[in-house]
Amino acid sequence: MHYVDPHIHMVSRITDDYETLARMGCVAVSEPAFWAGFDRRTVDGFRDYFRQITEVEPKRAANYGIAHYSWLCINAKEAEDVKLAREVIAAIPEFLDAANVLGIGEIGLNKNTRNEATVFMEQVELAIRHDETILIHTPHLADKLRGTRMIIDMLSDFPSLDRGRVVIDHVEEHTIRHALDAGYWAGMTLYPVTKCSPERACDLVELYGSERLLVNSAGDWGPSRPVAVPDFIVAMRARGHAEHLIEKVVLDNPLALFSRCRRYVPPTRVADRAGAAAGNARGVAASHRA
Numbered sequence: 411m412h413y414v415d416p417h418i419h420m421v422s423r424i425t426d427d428y429e430t431l432a433r434m435g436c437v438a439v440s441e442p443a444f445w446a447g448f449d450r451r452t453v454d455g456f457r458d459y460f461r462q463i464t465e466v467e468p469k470r471a472a473n474y475g476i477a478h479y480s481w482l483c484i485n486a487k488e489a490e491d492v493k494l495a496r497e498v499i500a501a502i503p504e505f506l507d508a509a510n511v512l513g514i515g516e517i518g519l520n521k522n523t524r525n526e527a528t529v530f531m532e533q534v535e536l537a538i539r540h541d542e543t544i545l546i547h548t549p550h551l552a553d554k555l556r557g558t559r560m561i562i563d564m565l566s567d568f569p570s571l572d573r574g575r576v577v578i579d580h581v582e583e584h585t586i587r588h589a590l591d592a593g594y595w596a597g598m599t600l601y602p603v604t605k606c607s608p609e610r611a612c613d614l615v616e617l618y619g620s621e622r623l624l625v626n627s628a629g630d631w632g633p634s635r636p637v638a639v640p641d642f643i644v645a646m647r648a649r650g651h652a653e654h655l656i657e658k659v660v661l662d663n664p665l666a667l668f669s670r671c672r673r674y675v676p677p678t679r680v681a682d683r684a685g686a687a688a689g690n691a692r693g694v695a696a697s698h699r700a
């Protein structure tokens with residue numbers, strides 16, 4: 411079955427992972443901007459990172475026929491330095507016309523602090539100003555419910571915001587309803603140690619249906635499984651769910667969300683274009699066809 415991983419940090423994965431994803435049926439990944447494991451000190455550090463996820467990763471992915479999309483932002487973990495955060499927010503529009511960018515993300519909260527909230531609000535304003543879709547990180551463990559409530563509360567300050575263009579990610583049993591009931595997309599992150607497991611994600615599909623639900627691996631440099639979405643597919647099949655239901659969650663839904671981005675082009679065209687830039691055989695063949 412073809413699928414999309416709508417939240418995975420490929421900058422922290424090895425090239426073999428791209429090969430594995432391709433073998434598993436992955437046709438597209440989307441990579442939100444996140445914390446790199448250390449705090450960056452300058453706005454140019456972020457500029458280099460944005461170049462990496464808008465120029466370098468799409469080519470690396472295209473070598474395996476995978477379309478690579480990305481989201482841009484300053485993440486909540488680095489939002490305590492509001493002065494630097496504002497410099498980064500001012501730099502983001504330089505990259506918004508990059509072909510693979512889907513919107514602003516993953517913005518959100520980490521420890522639910524005042525500075526995090528300030529930087530979150532300013533990035534929602536940035537997204538609205540530039541007509542961008544939004545991907546939102548919700549805090550871990552004990553902070554998750556309060557953080558999710560704070561986020562939905564802050565978003566209610568923007569009545570013009572199209573909620574069908576916003577994902578609230580890393581939902582669990584106690585937060586999923588808050589996201590769905592308010593009209594947002596909800597992302598379930600399958601992590602080996604925290605967040606959701608494939609079995610719990612199946613439970614949530616059974617309880618809440620498949621509308622506006624996404625499943626992702628959030629694969630990063632920590633303990634995580636880049637093949638968590640295929641794990642979910644296997645778990646859903648083991649419970650006897652229909653192929654079309656599984657495909658809706660892992661393929662149709664993420665592409666429906668991505669298509670709300672004003673720059674959206676389908677995965678085959680993204681992979682061909684990045685492949686042509688990388689000079690790989692598939693991309694060169696596609697550029698000759700075009």
Ligand SMILES: [Zn+2]
Binds near residue numbers: 417419442444516628
């Ligand atoms: Zn992430």
